[in-house]
Amino acid sequence: MRYSYLSHIECPKCGATYDAAAVQTLCTCGAPLLSVYDLDALRRDMPDPTSLRGRDHSLWRYHELLPVQSENGVVSLGESVTPLLPLPRMGEAIGVPGLLLKDEGLLPTGSFKARGAAVGVSRARELGARELAMPTNGNAGSAWAAYAARAGLGIHIVLPKTAPALPRNECLMTGADLYLVDGLISDAGRIVGRAVQQRGWFDASTLKEPYRIEGKKTMGLEIYEALGWQVPDVILYPTGGGVGLIGIHKALRELQAIGWLGGKSPRLVSVQASGCAPIVRAYEERREESSFWPDSETLAFGINVPKALGDFLVLRAVYDTDGCAVAVDDEEILQEQELVGRLEGTYVCPEGAATLAAARKLRERGWIGAGETVVAINTGSGVKYLEAVRKEPRRLVAVDGELDAD
């Protein structure tokens, strides 16, 4: 029994293969690279999931399907399996009684970015990296800064100066070398690109290393395990870069290959904001890649990505599972955020609220059936997005006032 069954690295576009023991970035064809595991061997060695019993309740319980080569290589901040919460009242409100929320806000640094960072940083250190570099708009930077510090690695992060103060402060608190740029994340990305070439740093930009997606994949593994190794009917994912959706799809096919899941697929739904919906447009036109979305705008900062490097993989996952792509308005996002907070006590992030708005919309269209099991992914804690609160508390005029005073 090996700790990891990682075999090699492969290009999902042109099929070129690469050595997993060396640092790899993009394929020579320009596409992001994916990790390939020795699934035949794993199927023989672990014919069913009972071997997981008694393991740590963290994403590392799936280490055979992760790229880190030994337990010593694991960099952890306590990334426990996140809950899959039934939302009965919210489900009733939108006509989907089988609604479940995968609450990723309970991970270290308060977002699902911790998954990619935990696995990505662990693997980068294992491959000999000492200094990482990346551009970010927010939560990814927070997560990578935290895990880099935990790993004892240096990290250089470039952030647009218009990005929210919260992730900036998080990066500073965990000791990242942080730069603000007078420009967009694309400008930040160009600076990082030059710097990694000049200085030999490890490029931790989204999908420019193949391991972040392996961490995100564990969202799928956890969902399938929580349902007793069954798949739900539908999984709704708020799509910026789309790494999580690609990972959930990859996890599905890997588990089917080793025989832990049957042939049924969940229909994967890519949810975007109306102000930045390149995947939705491509889906509606049945294209295989998206086009750059100019002047993108949405309050859901995490899904404001006008053209994702892995767009073709997102679309492939959607088509392959008979899923779809759907856009929702910012106003709908805010309404569902308030509603789910009030009905269920969960304060989701705008991106998470977008999946709830999409569930309502798809149910109204009949695309989601009344009896289906639907998983909505809340990618981060609502606590990190306080600007969105639009209510005002009542105010007591005097300390002697009654509770219903104005």
Next chain:
Amino acid sequence: MRYSYLSHIECPKCGATYDAAAVQTLCTCGAPLLSVYDLDALRRDMPDPTSLRGRDHSLWRYHELLPVQSENGVVSLGESVTPLLPLPRMGEAIGVPGLLLKDEGLLPTGSFKARGAAVGVSRARELGARELAMPTNGNAGSAWAAYAARAGLGIHIVLPKTAPALPRNECLMTGADLYLVDGLISDAGRIVGRAVQQRGWFDASTLKEPYRIEGKKTMGLEIYEALGWQVPDVILYPTGGGVGLIGIHKALRELQAIGWLGGKSPRLVSVQASGCAPIVRAYEERREESSFWPDSETLAFGINVPKALGDFLVLRAVYDTDGCAVAVDDEEILQEQELVGRLEGTYVCPEGAATLAAARKLRERGWIGAGETVVAINTGSGVKYLEAVRKEPRRLVAVDGELDAD
């Protein structure tokens, strides 16, 4: 096998007993009440902890030692067992290589208050409560508002208008009926006191119902289980109301009574801020109760409690375990917060940082030995306390700038 082994309610001061099946507030003598379990029966029915294997990885795994009477009564937002993280670099920095951090920031609503709220709200609903009321300075209100919403109960929260905006907004987002008062939390408490009498609401103020502490107790249960049913040498707890410390002590004695732990106690340390240290002063004078601390002030808002209702229980826990009480300055708190973030990637709250400052101080004094296992409790996510960040990022002058530009 019963789901809960709750037997009755008892006053830890005068010994009076009360019916656990009815709503109870304070003892007629004015002291807070504690839950008593049928530990003899539990010892017979569960002679060792192996029965816990395979249970949910949440605080509800200890349901026999919790007051909720059936699984149907459980109100949950996914309060997973929190990690007990080794902090090797920080431990080396302060001379305590066996330093562990219990990271409570990974609970729903981002703080340990979720434990008390999960159990307190569940039990309140089970006892027939429909409307809760409480004063709060912050995180407790966030947690109780969230769990009340999850339970389908109404909640009325009174908050000083000087309290931070974050918990206020959290309460609003989960639908609490929220009032701001021109005064202190004591003024808020008086308004709540009148309202619960006039309207028959359930008084959820700290220690005015006996079940919140049972939720906090699970911190101790989780620490002991994570260490393989051994106790650490020292547990450091940031002490405002002190409910968690009382709970950790109560858990210890209950586990010893049922035979899951041996006779050794961890030395319990009550950590306070120099600007609000009533427990420390009482400890130094070897008194059994604290005196009101006038003009209290500390940036660690959660431990700014000038006189706690359960102070005598905190002091009893400290004396009973050969523990101590120690105060740290705000400046020390900020320094440790920065240091642990940089060295370990964990962004703790100021109250959590206070326990690290205390560990350093007690090690310097020789009170903590170099080889001891020391658990510091980080009561909440640092993300909720961003004002404390004092660093500034470097700024790139132009998008063409190099990474080391100023």
